[in-house]
Amino acid sequence: MGQLTIKEVAKLCGVGVSTVSRAINDHPDINEDTKKKIMDTIREYNYIPNNSARNLKRIDSNTIAVLAKGITNPFFADMIQVFEREITKKRYSFILQHVEEFEDEVDVAVQLEKEKRLKGIVFLGGLSSHTADKLEQLTVPYVISTVNAAALGNGAAYVTVDDERESCRLVEYLCSCGHRRIAVLAAGRQDASIGAQRLNGYRRALEQYGIVYDDALVMRTKDGQPTYSMENGYALTKELLNLGKEFTCIYAMSDSMAIGACKALFDAGKRIPEDYSVAGYDGLTVAQYYEPSITTIRQPRREMAEATIQMLFDLIRKKPVRRQRIFEAELVLGGSTRKL
Numbered sequence: 001m002g003q004l005t006i007k008e009v010a011k012l013c014g015v016g017v018s019t020v021s022r023a024i025n026d027h028p029d030i031n032e033d034t035k036k037k038i039m040d041t042i043r044e045y046n047y048i049p050n051n052s053a054r055n056l057k058r059i060d061s062n063t064i065a066v067l068a069k070g071i072t073n074p075f076f077a078d079m080i081q082v083f084e085r086e087i088t089k090k091r092y093s094f095i096l097q098h099v100e101e102f103e104d105e106v107d108v109a110v111q112l113e114k115e116k117r118l119k120g121i122v123f124l125g126g127l128s129s130h131t132a133d134k135l136e137q138l139t140v141p142y143v144i145s146t147v148n149a150a151a152l153g154n155g156a157a158y159v160t161v162d163d164e165r166e167s168c169r170l171v172e173y174l175c176s177c178g179h180r181r182i183a184v185l186a187a188g189r190q191d192a193s194i195g196a197q198r199l200n201g202y203r204r205a206l207e208q209y210g211i212v213y214d215d216a217l218v219m220r221t222k223d224g225q226p227t228y229s230m231e232n233g234y235a236l237t238k239e240l241l242n243l244g245k246e247f248t249c250i251y252a253m254s255d256s257m258a259i260g261a262c263k264a265l266f267d268a269g270k271r272i273p274e275d276y277s278v279a280g281y282d283g284l285t286v287a288q289y290y291e292p293s294i295t296t297i298r299q300p301r302r303e304m305a306e307a308t309i310q311m312l313f314d315l316i317r318k319k320p321v322r323r324q325r326i327f328e329a330e331l332v333l334g335g336s337t338r339k340l
Contacts, residue, residue: 008048013038015314043302046110046137061117063093064312067105069126073228074256075282075301076124079145082305083122090313092119099126110137120312123147126193141315145308146299147193150324157323159308159317163194166297166329167201168208170279171251173295173331175209178340179249181237182206183217185236185257187227195227198253198281216245228253233260241268248340255280255287258294262336277337283330292335299329 010017014035022030023038041047064087068076080096085096097112099105105126112118121142135142135152144158174182184202187195203213219236221227233252238261240247250265252258258280262272272278272292280287283298307325314321 006047009038009041009045012041012045046107049209061093061119062091063095063116064110064120064122065095065097065112065116065118066107066122066124067097067099067112067126068124069099069103069105070101070226072226072256073125073232074284074286075146075254077123078301079305079308080159082302083309086306086309102224106134106137107258113138113140120243120316122308122312131305141312143308143312143315145304148197148326157311157321159304159311159325159329161299161304161326161329162232163197164201164204167198167253167281168205168301169201169329169331170281170295170297171202171205173333174249174279174337175205175211175275177249177277177337180211181186181214181217181245181247182249182251183219183240183245183247185233185250185261186218186220186253187253188221188223191221191227195221195253204252216243217247218308228256230256230260230263234264235260237261237264238268241265249337250276250278252278252280255282255284255294255296258296258336259286259290262290262292262294272336273338279337283332287334290334290336295334296331296332297339298332300327303327 010020013020015038019030019034020038020227023035066080066083068080084094095112095116097108099108105123109121113121118140120140121138123144125146142157144156146160147158148160148163149156149158171182172174184199186199192199206213219240221232221236225232233256237250241264250261252261258278261278265272265276270276278294280294280296283296287294287296304327311321311325
């Protein structure tokens, strides 16, 4: 369903428009049960009161919003710089909106679209667990960046790498080095986004090498913990060591997690890569300068960001556009892994 009007809210609740208006403005002369029914309906259907709608109709707001899910992830830093540069170069206003991991980014986008009169939206991270019907609430063009949104259908515009394929490539390399007990620092069980795709790639590589998948070696992020953080990598590695599981290598699903894992191993008196190998994913600059440098999958972040913005402006201007772009990543070998 698209965005509701105040008349449609009134109809759903079986009341008049003035009653809905009084509920929204917290007037005292309204029955509490009626007010609760109206406010529950507003929340359910994402109705956003817009008190200045008449004024906004006279304003042509050239504003693009970037909704970043997990803004603390350093992987996004370079991309956000590109977004801001390219958006302002085209004389549009730029809004960066942080979306918490537990928040629904489409709900946030619907609210922003109406409040800020957006011309377009970039979803950075998240989203792959949503349905096409859910996204139909948006009435402006949008592009999903860094996430494979093929499941949303041919109409979805997205820019990404093939996370499953690239994850498989990295784990195949680890297997080729002789590792058979590869622990993985993964996203939570409910993750249906890049964490799930990278875990699928891990399982696919093990299968190709005839290695039996062991769920006990999959350390999953706890609810409420920022997934792709150094703190999470440290905590999951400490938990892995405390469990006493046999492993020779850790595959962390981000470079930040990999650095956290290295710290936990060092604190436990272990050496890298002599005692344990560690690999990451993303290709962050810090992974290159860390000691030892991290073996990782490097994503072309700036190129992906530029392609995202170009695609969005083509959609805004109703130009013919290729709606799916999948970039190649690069396997970068560092000092954190070794052959057995």
